[in-house]
Amino acid sequence: MIESKEKPTEELILDAAMKVFTRKGFAAARMEEIAKEAGINRALLHYYHRDKQTMFNRIFESRFKEFFKGLFVIFESDNISLFEKIKRMVDHEISTLMKHPDLARFIITEIAQSPDLLIEYGKKLGINPRVFIEAFEKQIAKEVDAGLIRPIEGKQLLINIMSLCIYPFVAKPVIQTMMSLNENNFYDMAEQRKIEVSEFIINAIKK
Amino acid sequence: MIESKEKPTEELILDAAMKVFTRKGFAAARMEEIAKEAGINRALLHYYHRDKQTMFNRIFESRFKEFFKGLFVIFESDNISLFEKIKRMVDHEISTLMKHPDLARFIITEIAQSPDLLIEYGKKLGINPRVFIEAFEKQIAKEVDAGLIRPIEGKQLLINIMSLCIYPFVAKPVIQTMMSLNENNFYDMAEQRKIEVSEFIINAIKK
DNA sequence: CTTTTGTTTAACAATTTAGTTAAAAATGAT
DNA sequence: ATCATTTTTAACTAAATTGTTAAACAAAAG
Structure with missing residues (x-):
């Protein structure tokens, strides 16, 4: 049997839920749509998973990890x-987002609606950005003092890096329409950005 | 009477609708919440405005204009x-978004859910980004050829500019939590970016 | 073949939400 | 005071959605 081992239904459902929640958000997601996406019916959804909120929590946790780790x-x-x-x-960031183009928009919009999610899941998963950010700020301050790069605040530089990497994916549908990019064009553009953005940043801060 | 001229109810409702739709999106917005925000009841909402969808369309149109004009x-x-x-x-872009911090996230997430909105309202309002983008690309190509700036594609530069201006607002709740910025801190940071981003970009592309 | 497990069907209850309506109350202008 | 307009109250309809259930069915395992 060269048959590919078929995924267990429970995971098929989670995959489907991930897709639907990610493209619609919690509020606009429909259990019916998740079932359809998984190729099953609504009854079976509840046979495996308690309810919408519980499913969403599981999905959100795994996507949250994906985004912040x-x-x-x-x-x-x-x-x-x-x-x-x-x-x-x-x-790393652009590569991740090329694999999961809707990830950033999903996380950001859900957090925008309930900012507590960031604190809650940050704790739960032991993700503490502040430690990282402080380390980053310290290193930048050091490099600036040593005259190795132009003066710039660590916070601002970090925001610049994030912006340049993440925004194109958050605004993907807008950019695609405005610039007439089909899927392939968009991915070529994103691929190109791995180098483009690095160079852009380095040119911006080097002396 | 030193009374301030009170806005007509119809506009109060639109203001409230704008706030609620902007922070919740169409799907998660509740008519009850809009009424409460406007300080009135649901019945009066429908007395002035046909239904949720019609209200949303009006709001979306005006916010769309605000974002793209x-x-x-x-x-x-x-x-x-x-x-x-x-x-x-x-x-201009940062100033606009400082006045309307949720505008970009609202427009982007709604367009992500129905990409047709961009085409539809673009036509309706005579906003044609492609003309602008082509002009931009042409000017960049010219400057690159003339050796005035480092080689860079117009598209990429434009995406960089947008990213640096818009992303911080789209991700505002994430950034605020991660960097422990209260409202004032965030606005100070944004204000600082008006210069920071300009210099960052110019350093990145100048020879 | 029988039993267990997974899946579908279809009907249903419960809840939430949008939208309507009629009557009463409040407001403001004449 | 009277009239028209605005607003509230409260009840209601209609629709959409979530979640449950029981019975039938299919597939797989023993």
Whole structure:
């Protein structure tokens, strides 16, 4: 049997839920649509998963992790030059978002509606951006003092990096329409940005 | 009577609807919440406005205009240097979003859910980004050819500008929590970005 | 073959929400 | 004071949606 092992239904449902929640958000997502996306019916949805809110929580947790993990890992690694770190952050972030183009918009819009989610799931998953941010700010201050880069606040630089990496995906439908980019064009553009953005940032801050 | 002339109820309702739709999106917005926000009851809502969808359309149109107008105006103005144009674009965009911090997220998430909105309202309001974008690309190509700036694609530069201006507002709740910024701190940061971003971009592209 | 497990069907209850209506009350102008 | 307009109250309808249930059915396992 060269049959591909079929996924258990419970996971099919979670995959479907992820898709629907991600593209519609909690409020606009319909259980019916999730069932259809999973190729089953509504009754079976509840056979495996208590209710909409519970399903959403599971999905949100895993997507939250996907979005926030990784970014920080890179910066913690010491003995790498700032420019190299930036290159890796940018590459990592854009690569992640190319695999999950709706991830950032999903996380941001859900957090915008209930800001507590960020604190709640941050705690639950042991993700503490502040530690990372402070380390980043310290390193930037050091480099500025040493005259290695132009004066810039760590916070601002960090926001710039995030913006350049994340925004194109958040605004993907807008950008695609405005610039007449089909899926392939968009991904080519995103792929190109891995280098473009790194260079842009480095040129912006180097002396 | 030093009484301030009170707004007519119909406008009070529209103001309230704008707030609620903007922070919740169409799907999660509740007529009850709009009524409460306007300080009236649900019946009066329908006395002045047909239904939720009609109200939403009016709100969306005006916010759409707010978001897309203005940006383009600046670029059309000729006989200004590229750097000066960028400065003005950045200043204009950040100023607009400081006045309407939820505007970008609202427009982007609604368009993400129904991409047709961008085409539909673009036509309706005579907003044609492509003309503007092509002009921008042409000017960048010219400047690159003339050796006045580093080589960069117009599309990429434009996306960079938008990203740096818009993302901080789209991700405002995330950034505020991650960086422990209260409202005042956030606005100070945004205000600072008017210059920070301009310089960042110009340093990134100048030779 | 029988039993267990997974799945569908279809009907249903409960809840939420949008939207309507008629009557009463409040407001403001003449 | 009277009249028209605005607003509230409260009850109601209609629709959409979530979640439940029981019975039938299919598939897989023993």
